[in-house]
Amino acid sequence: MDKEEALSLYRKLILTRRAEEKIREEYGKDEMKTPVHLGIGGEAIPVGVCHCLPKGTSIFGTYRNHALYLAVTEDTDGFFAELYGKTTGPAKGKAGSMHLSAPQQGLMATSAVVGTTIPLAVGAALAHAYRKSDGVVAVFFGDGAMEEGVFWESLNFACLRRLRILFVCEDNDLAIHALAAQRQGFRSIAEAVGGFRCHLASSDGSDLRAVISTARHMVQLVSEQPAPGFLHFTYFRFLEHVGPGEDFDAGYRPRPTPEEIERLDPVCRFEREICAKGWLTDEMLVREQQKVDQQIHRSVDSAQKARFPDATELYTDVIS
Amino acid sequence: MKASITFREALNLALVREMETDPNVFLFGLDVADHKRIFGSTANLVERFGTDRCFGTPLSEDAMTGVALGAAILGLRPVHVHIRADFLLLTMNQVGNMMSNLRYMSGGKLQIPLVIRAVIGRGWGQSAQHSKSLHGVFAHFPGLKVVLPTTPQDAYSLLRSAIRDDNPVIFLEHRWLYDIAGEVDDGAQIPIGLPVMRRKGAAVTVVCTSWMNVEALKAAEVLARRGVDIEIIDVRTVSPLQAELIVDSVKKTRNCIVADYDWVFCGFGAEIAAIVSHRCFGSLERPVERLGFAFSPCPTTRPLENLFYPSALSIIRTVERMLGLEEADLSRESFYTYEQRFRGPF
Numbered sequence: 001m002d003k004e005e006a007l008s009l010y011r012k013l014i015l016t017r018r019a020e021e022k023i024r025e026e027y028g029k030d031e032m033k034t035p036v037h038l039g040i041g042g043e044a045i046p047v048g049v050c051h052c053l054p055k056g057t058s059i060f061g062t063y064r065n066h067a068l069y070l071a072v073t074e075d076t077d078g079f080f081a082e083l084y085g086k087t088t089g090p091a092k093g094k095a096g097s098m099h100l101s102a103p104q105q106g107l108m109a110t111s112a113v114v115g116t117t118i119p120l121a122v123g124a125a126l127a128h129a130y131r132k133s134d135g136v137v138a139v140f141f142g143d144g145a146m147e148e149g150v151f152w153e154s155l156n157f158a159c160l161r162r163l164r165i166l167f168v169c170e171d172n173d174l175a176i177h178a179l180a181a182q183r184q185g186f187r188s189i190a191e192a193v194g195g196f197r198c199h200l201a202s203s204d205g206s207d208l209r210a211v212i213s214t215a216r217h218m219v220q221l222v223s224e225q226p227a228p229g230f231l232h233f234t235y236f237r238f239l240e241h242v243g244p245g246e247d248f249d250a251g252y253r254p255r256p257t258p259e260e261i262e263r264l265d266p267v268c269r270f271e272r273e274i275c276a277k278g279w280l281t282d283e284m285l286v287r288e289q290q291k292v293d294q295q296i297h298r299s300v301d302s303a304q305k306a307r308f309p310d311a312t313e314l315y316t317d318v319i320s
Numbered sequence: 321m322k323a324s325i326t327f328r329e330a331l332n333l334a335l336v337r338e339m340e341t342d343p344n345v346f347l348f349g350l351d352v353a354d355h356k357r358i359f360g361s362t363a364n365l366v367e368r369f370g371t372d373r374c375f376g377t378p379l380s381e382d383a384m385t386g387v388a389l390g391a392a393i394l395g396l397r398p399v400h401v402h403i404r405a406d407f408l409l410l411t412m413n414q415v416g417n418m419m420s421n422l423r424y425m426s427g428g429k430l431q432i433p434l435v436i437r438a439v440i441g442r443g444w445g446q447s448a449q450h451s452k453s454l455h456g457v458f459a460h461f462p463g464l465k466v467v468l469p470t471t472p473q474d475a476y477s478l479l480r481s482a483i484r485d486d487n488p489v490i491f492l493e494h495r496w497l498y499d500i501a502g503e504v505d506d507g508a509q510i511p512i513g514l515p516v517m518r519r520k521g522a523a524v525t526v527v528c529t530s531w532m533n534v535e536a537l538k539a540a541e542v543l544a545r546r547g548v549d550i551e552i553i554d555v556r557t558v559s560p561l562q563a564e565l566i567v568d569s570v571k572k573t574r575n576c577i578v579a580d581y582d583w584v585f586c587g588f589g590a591e592i593a594a595i596v597s598h599r600c601f602g603s604l605e606r607p608v609e610r611l612g613f614a615f616s617p618c619p620t621t622r623p624l625e626n627l628f629y630p631s632a633l634s635i636i637r638t639v640e641r642m643l644g645l646e647e648a649d650l651s652r653e654s655f656y657t658y659e660q661r662f663r664g665p666f
Binding site (some may be wrong): 048058080089090091104108109111113116117118119120122123124125126128150153154156278317318319 | 414
């Protein structure tokens with residue numbers, strides 16, 4: 001990683017962090033009427049993995065998709081417009097937070113029903129194989145998706161066909177409020193997936209550089225030895241499952257200590273690293289943050305001012 | 321080219337033509353490439369187009385439906401095949417949560433050129449899990465097209481239209497229709513969405529889906545002998561539904577029976593009855609009658625199964641009741657003749 005690359009990654013990282021912080025600020029005004037599943041703490045995974053994907057990769061995700069959408073598009077205008085339900089959003093307000101997509105840029109679909117985009121990604125990988133193209137597909141999902149039958153069906157078929165697909169497991173140990181230990185009968189994700197004919201790697205998903213080196217290696221492996229690649233990244237979900245708040249007082253998990261936060265917050269961690277390398281100074285960090293904040297401010301402002309869709313939009317695009 | 325071919329040959333011909341025409345068309349599903357080939361409807365496809373374009377799958381109906389959807393949004397035209405419609409219940413998450421609303425949720429950016437073919441089973445003890453039609457369930461979701469062909473010509477032309485369609489199409493084929501032969505013009509195009517009149521008549525309009533057309537034609541033959549001419553309309557496409565032909569017919573006959581190949585309660589027949597009641601209110605001489613499955617699971621044993629299904633007999637009796645006619649002696653009529661051709665086991 002060089003200075004330029006680090007700077008560009010940092011911008012993406014704080015773009016998504018600041019965008020979600022802005023949602024937290026604005027959400028109470030009750031104008032952004034869409035359930036938000038904020039990914040604060042998990043940004044390094046989509047930002048890092050997308051950084052390693054070849055151009056033209058088809059990408060699929062979940063309802064916790066803000067960082068993924070912004071990592072792929074950097075389009076805060078469309079992002080906020082969609083959250084405000086406005087006609088200037090990528091789906092004209094019909095998708096909202098849980099179904100953000102940008103097919104032209106490769107983000108094909110995201111979904112609110114756990115696991116449901118996984119087979120679509122396998123189908124996209126099959127389409128690449130069908131066309132004898134060496135294109136890659138990436139699908140992001142949480143550890144909870146591994147309890148869905150469709151995950152195993154999809155993994156099985158992808159391995160059977162040796163498809164070029166990255167299964168990216170964003171493991172925050174939680175399915176809504178239930179810990180993995182309360183839900184999973186297998187010893188570990190690595191062991192459960194280990195019986196399948198796929199490549200497998202895991203690393204700390206709070207560490208952007210670790211995510212990138214793991215993902216980069218996997219992309220290469222999948223391309224050289226065609227078979228699915230399973231990437232397992234752990235991270236810490238700082239906020240409640242859905243909504244803008246913290247929920248440490250609910251009692252199902254402890255509040256992290258300040259030392260733990262330093263390790264678990266991918267933004268702080270990356271800032272420390274790039275400052276230590278001398279690539280950015282504190283002043284430069286502030287300047288970058290200000291630039292990003294201005295961009296977000298403009299996007300929110302224009303989203304608030306934009307029109308809601310016309311009544312005719314209700315029936316538009318149901319079928320062609 | 322015009323030729324008399326069976327329903328199964330018509331399906332096969334449609335697949336061959338579409339696969340010849342468009343390299344993006346491929347077909348997959350359990351059994352499509354085994355020695356039985358979905359009752360012959362996928363015969364010779366793997367030999368002709370290879371294993372990339374015709375292949376069997378793991379027993380994973382849910383994921384394989386998502387696979388079809390993923391391939392479709394990348395521009396391929398998959399045809400996913402199921403030997404029984406009942407198995408589609410395993411795919412409902414993909415159908416009802418993804419396939420039907422992905423175009424809408426993408427703001428119209430995604431096209432979904434995808435066909436799901438499934439066979440409706442009946443008879444020889446198919447029982448509760450090999451006999452469903454489910455068209456009313458699918459038609460309930462906006463964003464899907466639902467087609468039930470009855471004749472070889474419709475099987476051929478509507479399957480070609482379904483494959484060419486940029487929307488997801490659920491294509492439901494009754495098992496007993498597979499053996500029926502009829503003339504097929506391979507140049508004839510039939511767009512999805514249009515019902516067709518199967519028989520002209522003045523007494524009662526009988527609106528039918530799938531196999532019920534065969535039963536209604538038999539009923540018409542019997543009723544015609546005593547001077548009662550029923551008009552039969554084959555819905556063909558449950559969704560989108562174009563009701564004009566039905567409405568015009570009922571305005572003429574002033575009587576309507578819906579003979580749906582599904583359960584009556586909360587079924588498609590209620591939709592037709594509601595449309596007719598609303599749009600033909602002043603013309604109706606009496607309330608719309610509905611025929612369909614008994615409100616029970618489909619039993620295995622034959623005597624109960626006969627009671628479960630609506631039939632030519634139940635159409636005749638309903639017509640008689642509606643028109644105030646005496647019940648005819650039908651003891652010398654031969655019903656269930658098509659079923660006698662079906663020797664099972666599947």
